[in-house]
Amino acid sequence: MALANNTDTTDDYPQQPAVVNYTTSEAGNPFVDGWYADPDTAIYQGRYWVFPTSSYVYEEQTYLDAFSSLDLIDWIKHPNILTTKDVTWAKKAVWAPAPAFRDGKYYIYFGANDIQEGEPEQGFIGGIGVAVADQPQGPYVDAIGKPLIGTYNNSAQPIDQDVFIDDDGQAYIYYGGHSHANVAKLKEDMISLDTFEDGTTFKEITPKDYVEGPQMLKRNGKYYLMWSEGGWTGPDYRVSYAVADSPLGPFLGVTGTRILQQDSAVAKGSGHNGVIHVPGTDIYYIVYHRRPLSENAGEHRVLCYDRMYFNEDGSIKPVKMLVKDSFTDGDMVGWKTYPEGSEAEGAHVVDNKLEVKSRSMSGTIVALDTNFTDQTYEATVILSNSSADVGTSAGLIFGATNIASGPYKTNGYYAGLSAAGRVLVTNLGDGTSVLVEGVDIKPDIEHHVRVSAIGANISVFVNDFTSPVLALDSSTHAAGTNGVAAFNMTARFGNVSIAEAS
Structure with a gap:
């Protein structure tokens, strides 16, 4: 009309x-x-x-x-x-x-x-x-x-x-x-x-x-x-x-x-x-x-x-x-928390941020119903835990399958940030990781994260989007779900944006 x-x-x-x-x-x-x-x-x-x-x-x-x-x-x-x-x-x-x-x-x-x-x-x-x-x-x-x-x-x-x-x-x-x-x-x-x-x-x-x-x-x-x-x-x-x-x-x-x-x-x-x-x-x-x-x-x-x-x-x-979520409406409509049944303590929106909690190294994943392959995936993340343990991190999940079975059975990739200054990309299928240290990542500060996954190339940018802090080639990168995750910590995410990369 x-x-x-x-x-x-x-x-x-x-x-x-x-x-x-x-x-x-x-x-x-x-x-x-x-x-x-x-x-x-x-x-x-x-x-x-x-x-x-x-x-x-x-x-x-x-x-x-x-x-x-x-x-x-x-x-x-x-x-x-x-x-x-x-x-x-x-x-x-x-x-x-x-x-x-x-x-x-x-x-x-x-x-x-x-x-x-x-x-x-x-x-x-x-x-x-x-x-x-x-x-x-x-x-x-x-x-x-x-x-x-x-x-x-x-x-x-x-x-x-x-x-x-x-x-x-x-x-x-x-x-x-x-x-x-x-x-x-x-x-x-x-x-x-x-x-x-x-x-x-x-x-x-x-x-x-x-x-x-x-x-x-x-x-x-x-x-x-x-x-x-x-x-x-x-x-x-x-x-x-x-x-x-x-x-x-x-x-x-x-x-x-x-x-x-x-x-x-x-x-x-x-x-x-x-x-x-x-x-x-x-x-x-x-x-x-x-x-x-x-x-x-x-x-x-x-x-x-x-x-x-x-x-x-x-x-x-x-x-x-397009796929975006600023969480400024106070809701997480369209997102699902895994393992299922953990929503009460796992994730909810606080002050226009998606707060994800995990009390163990098994982690909490909150995912969208998407199926991107080549993509540019962006979000902000605030880490509220300053642990130096490399297993304590939060970040972005992409190209994921079998996600409902939980983090340990999910295939796909995870780009994580640690308040100890580490950035890692983990192949969730076989558990292998590529890691860099010395990145300026502090708790309680909002960091901008971008993952560019095109073909076999995966690049992770933190704050500065001109040069990746970590890049690798992976022949197993394929289509799958997008999400965010926290492992043994609490993190807050905002301004999620996912677009098909050409």
Whole structure:
């Protein structure tokens, strides 16, 4: 949707949110905890809002939550803004909410019951509903007591709606599953459909390879229709777009340009997006769901956002899923502690740092669900233990496999720092280490660490990123997980960043 046209103009609240200029979610993706999918966005009361599906099996998708933030880092959860108890005809599931605002009222358009072709004729009720509230966090109540769109038109399943209000005030609803997409006009009351000049209510706009999840964006007078392709449970789920001079297209049969797809180092199944446009700027973020690499359940999806850039000709550049975590949100969402079950004493966020504790030489590892090979991996680390024991250290894990079995059974590499002035790289598979001494490493001081692992070459930089303090060749360096670790000490990590090296 065009966020500038979906902005709450209530006089009691600030109208413009803070200008946030990031390359990705600075405090980590997923940016909120829990299984969520199909996000859409709005700007209400000077805050950024995200409205997602609660991603569970259909029988458990009985409610919708929302999230709001002033800075896209610290998010407030607003639970149960709409439940099936508020919609008398919604019996099976509600999902893919689309927000809109007009004349002091907040609207949520949602899919319910997952009706199939032929079922409406048999008396089954389902499709796209609309609910209304007096505030963005609800509670929302069913506005019309029945689906707004409850039948198949042009073979489009009535799901996955997006509402777009153009600069002239005309509201449109884009929707469609089962590989067909329609657009219809909404009347000014936002709860009933209007007709086009030719007397029709629905116009088919299905682009080539369209599956579901349409999203409309207007920029510099051009209309960008975005949609999802592939299977929603598979790794090929992805986002494409096409541009037109009108909100009606032409999009029918148009071949789109793919801009977001799985990255085997970061995540799979990335799609069904919304867009955040920071008002008064050319800063855009694509908000979408994806599936962590180690998750295979179809419903296990998480919310993420990355920067979306435009070329000079108005085309959208392919989106790169970046990996960062500043821990400034106070959370370690997306990180897992090993050995499993040691989270209580093993790791938590303190003062915007990931504090990792280990009381023995067996160590504690806290890892992301990544699979990088050639990479540049950076973080800050503060050592709080000044022991001169070479086995007492903290640092970065990379290229790791079998990590759930614990440090002694993990394969991969560890680049560690010791407060005694030692830097080492350990092959976790065979236990061999390369060590240098005399490095200026002190406890209770933040040190910047970078690991460059490209091909067989592994280089470790500390504070000065121009010359490595340690470099070696390893023929066993391969793809694997990234993490941080502490051995018989406490360490605090910050500003983690991992990028594919070329």
